[in-house]
Structures are given as structure tokens and as C-alpha cells.
Amino acid sequence: MPLIPEEPQIHESAQGPRTAPTPRPVPGPRPAAPSRPGRPGPLRPAPPVQRTPRDVAAAKPGPPGPAASAAPAANPQIQLIPASAEGALDAADEAVDLLLESGRAPGDVLVITTGRPHPWAEHELSFGDASYWAQHDAGDDVFYTDAAVASRAASRPVVVVAVNGGPDTAAAVALPLAHARAGALLIVCGDPQQINSVLGTGV
Numbered sequence: 001m002p003l004i005p006e007e008p009q010i011h012e013s014a015q016g017p018r019t020a021p022t023p024r025p026v027p028g029p030r031p032a033a034p035s036r037p038g039r040p041g042p043l044r045p046a047p048p049v050q051r052t053p054r055d056v057a058a059a060k061p062g063p064p065g066p067a068a069s070a071a072p073a074a075n076p077q078i079q080l081i082p083a084s085a086e087g088a089l090d091a092a093d094e095a096v097d098l099l100l101e102s103g104r105a106p107g108d109v110l111v112i113t114t115g116r117p118h119p120w121a122e123h124e125l126s127f128g129d130a131s132y133w134a135q136h137d138a139g140d141d142v143f144y145t146d147a148a149v150a151s152r153a154a155s156r157p158v159v160v161v162a163v164n165g166g167p168d169t170a171a172a173v174a175l176p177l178a179h180a181r182a183g184a185l186l187i188v189c190g191d192p193q194q195i196n197s198v199l200g201t202g203v
Contacts (some may be wrong), residue, residue, distance in 0.1 A: 001195050005025065008098075016140075020155070024055075033062050035142045039157045045174045045202040050141075073080060073179035074187045076159075076179065076182040076183065076185055077184065077185050077186070077189070078179075078185075078186045078187075078188065078199065079185065079186070079187045080187075080188050080192055080195060080196075081095060081187065081188070081189040081190075082190075082191070082192050083084045083162075083163075083189045083190055083191075084162065084191070085115065085164050085190070085191070086164070086165075086191075088161045088162040088163050088164040088189040088190045089113065089116075089118065089164045090186075091162070091189035091190075092111055092113075092118075092155070092160045092162035092189045095160055095189065096109055096111060096142055097157060097170060098124055104141045104157075104158065105113060106138045106140065106141045107141060107142075107156075108156055108157040109143075109158045109159075109160065110142075110143050110153055110156040110158070110159045110160070110178075111142060111143070111144045111145070111159075111160045111162065112145055112146065112147055112153075112159065112160070112162070112174050112177070112178050113146045113147065113161075113162045113166075114144075114146070114147045114161070114162065114163050114164060114166040114168035114171050114174050114190075115145070115146075115163075115164040115165030115170070116163065116164060116165065116166075117144070117145075117146045117160075118143075118162075120144045121145060121192050122144065122151060133152070136152075136153060137156070137188050139154075141186040145158075146166075147170045147171075147173055147174035147177070148170075149168065149178055150178070150181075151177060153181060154181070155180075155181045155182070155183055156181065156182070156183060157182075157183040157184045157185065158182065158183075158184060158186075158187070158188070159178045159179075159181050159182035159185075159186045159187070160186075160187045160188075161174055161175060161178045161186070161187070161188045161189065161190070162189050163175075163185035163188065163189065163190025163191065163194065163195060164189075164190070171190070171194060171195070172198050173199055175188065175195065175198045175199055176198075179199070
């Protein structure tokens with residue numbers, strides 16, 4: 001007599017709908033970044049910039065680090081962040097974020113662009129030239145300007161330059177001016193060959 005295989009028994013508990021909720025991912029901590037118009041999300045620039053705030057002439061005591069220059073006002077440190085003309089503005093923003101996160105006061109920082117103005121500057125200039133420069137004179141926030149009018153800006157402890165295009169002469173004008181305006185630190189974001197040629201002859 002042939003054997004008839006039994007149908008497999010499917011237990012009710014194995015075929016019902018699965019009701020266990022899928023665990024939702026827990027968002028990780030977000031790095032805090034100052035909220036200014038047009039700011040990109042904070043990223044990390046090249047490691048040399050991370051150390052520069054410690055080396056800058058000190059308004060406030062900080063953790064021990066490499067000895068600062070004896071006369072930073074006369075000879076500011078220069079940090080170069082290689083970047084394309086298209087990426088120079090983002091690199092400058094990243095450097096500013098690191099400076100602020102390390103404790104540098106916003107009013108200590110001046111940002112100069114050689115090409116298209118920073119979105120913050122475009123936004124503030126939409127309210128008029130007088131309002132824009134009044135914010136500069138208040139000196140309580142990062143101030144963004146472009147090379148064409150940067151000569152109106154006062155000196156600040158840190159000057160960041162984004163070599164983001166513009167006329168051929170823009171970098172040649174902006175870099176020596178930025179060097180003169182920087183009290184302790186000059187950060188330049190752009191093409192290293194272009195920057196070194198200008199700083200080597202113009203400063």
C-alpha cells in the first residue's frame with residue numbers, strides 16, 4: 001500500500017501578520033553651527049585649520065599649545081586651504097565654523113570674497129548699503145564683504161579670504177589687503193599656486 005505523504009502542518013502562529021514595529025533609527029547628534037543666512041552645513045576643512053585658533057594671539061587664556069608668534073599683529077599667521085574657485089566659498093564657511101566652534105568670537109572674523117559675494121552679504125545688502133555697513137561697525141558678528149569694497153572694512157583678528165573667481169586682479173588686490181587687515185591669522189581658500197604667487201610678491 002503506497003504511503004501518502006502528510007501535508008506539512010503550518011502553525012497559525014507562523015502565518016499571521018507580523019505586528020512587531022520596525023525600530024526607528026535614532027538620529028545622531030548634530031554639530032551646532034551658527035545660523036546665518038546662506039550657511040552650508042558644517043563640514044571639516046583640512047587639519048591645519050583645526051589647530052590655528054590655539055596659535056592665534058590670545059584674548060583669552062586657553063589650553064596649552066604651540067607657542068604663538070611674539071608679534072602676531074605685525075605678522076599674522078597664514079593658513080592655506082586648497083580649493084577650486086567653485087569650492088572656495090564652502091571651504092571658507094567651513095573654516096569660519098571651526099573658528100566659532102573653537103571659541104573665537106564672531107566679531108573677530110572678517111570674510112572677503114574675490115568673486116560672487118557670500119549669500120549673507122547679498123542678503124544684507126538687499127536692505128541697503130547703510131544697514132549693511134552698520135552691521136560691520138557694530139562688530140558683533142562675522143562680517144562678509146567682497147574684494148571691491150573690502151578696503152572699507154576695519155582690521156579684525158582673523159581674516160578669511162575665499163578666492164572664488166572674479167577678475168584676474170581681484171586676488172592680487174584682496175590678498176595683500178587681507179594680510180594688512182588680519183591681526184593674528186589669515187586663512188586663504190583657493191588655488192595654492194595662484195595664492196603663493198600673489199603672497200610671494202604682494203606681501
